[in-house]
Amino acid sequence: MTQFLEARNVTKIFGQGLMSNETSLTVALHEFSLGLDVDPPSITAIVGESGSGKTTLARTLLGLAEPTRGEVLYRGTDMRQLTSAQRHLFLREVQVIFQDPFEVYNPFYTVDHVLETPIRKMRLASSRDEARQLIETTLRTVGLRPDETLGRYPHQLSGGQRQRIMVARAMLVRPRLIVADEPVSMVDASLRATILECLRQLKDDFGISLMYITHDLTTAYQISDNMVVLYRGRAVEAGDVGHVVKDPQHPYTRLLVGSIPRPDPHHPWHRDGVSRDPGDLSATAHTGCMFADRCPSVMEVCATREPPLFQTQPRRAAACFLYDHAPALSSSDLGAVLGAPPG
Amino acid sequence: MSAAYVIRRVLLFFVVVWAATTLIFFLPKLAPGRNPIVERIGMMVATGGVNASGMQAMVDAYQAKFGLDKPLWQQYLTYLADISHLDFGYSLTQYPTTVLEVIRTALPWTLTLLTVTTLLAFTIGSVLGALLAWPRSPRALHALLPPLFMFSVIPYYLFGLILVYLLAFQFRIFPMSGNSQYGAVASLTPKYLADAAWHSVLPGLSIILASLGFWALGMRAMMVGISGEDFMLFAEAKGLKGNRIFLRYAMRNALLPQTTTLALSLGTILSGALLVEVVFNYAGMGSVLFRAISAFDYFTIYGVVFFIIVGVALATLILDLVYPILDPRIRYRKG
């Protein structure tokens, strides 16, 4: 069955050119596979630290970057070979929200421009009045007042407002999937919850799936159904978000969860398990598990080969030799553990 | 500086020269209808001025090489071969002098005028510009800004006209034209040299005064930009003396983009200098070109143009090779 959007063995290497050598290459993604379905709609979080490859993953899935190896398929067709009609369909079904709420606006125009352009180019309304109506309704959906927002220049609005306008823009076309790359990391903390809640509502009210890319486990937990944890270009754990956060299996996930400070003076931030800094991020041929140099549970086998994803539960998988008693998933089956949300 | 860089620059030099010479060859041929050289020669033959000085032989030789019956590629190759031997043919107005001879006599004058004026204008202008940007320089200097502004906008040769009128005609301080007393024979005697130098003052002054403003303003802008950089603040905080910061830090860094500007302006400076020569009837390449154009002496025109192009390309090459010596960043980066 063809999946809606699928990455197959995608490897992305930066720094390749006529004059590059080993040390100047960066492997952002390594043989990464992920399949997404949008029926029923769900929210998947892609979690990782800087350098984990999450933004690269988003960009390759969106077609903004080409994989060095492997392919990205939209409804079964390679993204690089989409016909014009398919491309139009893609734009109607997949939309994006970027991280920086300022750079996404063309300083020459008012913010109306980002809302009017898709309506005009993708013919979402048949008259100017209808377009105006659509814009105003959508703005209200994301919690903004049109009279306070329209006609202003980007620098006249706050970061939160601007990002909400971007959410409005993304949903204008009623896509099946929105890929949001760290949508709230440059927004004031007080507004983050509001915007994320708005995104979550999109799933309930409009059936729009979300791929939420972030480094923040707590917000991921708040709104997602599934979670994929990335470490240095590879998926190390995936599954139902509640289980992954409450009972992390991969040592890296444990590290991430353990790093969340608890506002309780009786529970000091524990020191054990905090590892050394990650080593050099270059592409030198690496054998074995990428996390081995930081792992508190490292074993001998970890240095010899990379662990595949072991399906530890129907909806859990972890790439760690601690679980080699469980059946190994072939990489393209990552989507299998990301099931529908309960109920 | 790496060998690769040098080779690349030298290669670029030859490419530019080749492109320019090819352009000079083909452009006239694109003229609607006819070949101007052939036409010119035909005109000379018709008016009978040819037989008198044995030009017929030259005309025949030319026809043999570049006659319309020869295939274009053959003409082109012959042309390239000639050029590489610096054979530009004969001057149609001063037959039997070759074009090369004419240029050879005129070139030293232009070269001296150019180098002296450019060096003076660049150095004085840059120092002036640097001082103008330095807050601790005397206030009086700033009074120079408006005139410098004005002067930088005027083309050199127009400036020359003004100077000639003021200083040669109204107040008969300097000679009005030529590069030596009428009838003087060129020689390396001190008397002649002094005379030549005296005649060069006005042309030189035109160029210097008109370009001073350009260099000063450019340098001032660079200095202002550099003064705002963090390393300058650090130097001052370290307690380095003002003069030292000024010279070693600010000026040294500002000189780099200023030199780049020099390299880019060489063509403009040369063109301006040639026109100044025309105004003063100064016996350099400018006047040669002027007379050649008036007489439709195409061989000379093309010869002079070739030298102009090669000259500028060569000067740019030299500057490009010198630049890494000034800028250590390039030195280390290129190996």
Added chain:
Amino acid sequence: MKKFGRFLARNPRISFGFVLILGMLLFWFVGMVTVGISKAVPLSGPPDMPPSAQYPLGTDSAGRQLLPVLIAGVPLTLEIGLLAGTVGLLIGTVLGFVAGYFGGPADSVIRTAADVMLPIPALAVLVVIASTIHTLLSVEVMALVIASLAWMYPTRTIRAQVLSIRSRAYVEVGRFSGETDFDIIFSELMPNLMPYLAATFVAAVGAAILAGIGLEALGLGPQDKPTLGMTIFWAIYYGATLRGMWWWWGPPIVVLVLVFFALFMIAQGLDRYANPRLRHAA
């Protein structure tokens, strides 16, 4: 229109330059209406007359009255500059955008062509062209000839600017809003490059006028039209400098200096507008 007025008010240098040029056009207009240019041809008066009540700017050696000559010359020289500047800018913009936005082989070709042709002194090649077709040299032809060598610098500048903004996030957002490459170039990129385009235009016009009078100083200009450069040429040709006939070559020089000064002011003003940092410098 009101936006333009406010823009001028906030940028005194640009306004000043503008006013100067408007002043010149006014001079031309008033001159055409009052004096007319019929007397700008030879034998319109006794030769070599200094300025007087009857001949406000005197006459030249061929008997042209020099005030009409000046009135006729102003628009001609401006025309050369504007025409050559516009054509040069158009070519430069197209090439710059193609090279900067699309990259690839087109970029390599355009960039190499511009880099190779830039160091060639324009005057040299212009002399070759102009001397070849000297009989065909009208004002328009001169402008086109000059434009053919004026595109390199605009191409490079615009290409660099395009490169710096083509990967901005709002371009990617535009793509996801259904914009085609065409839309992105014209709707997203070009408006942001307006200051640079304007600055490049002014520079191109200035360079074109300079090239024009340079060619004319050598005699390579329209033989029958009294452009400012040709007037100066005739003055030199007839030895007006040696005879102290300042009224012949003086006024054209004054006008030219004013034109260059105006363009310089506008260029500086645009520079400050595009780089607000410069506003606070010395």
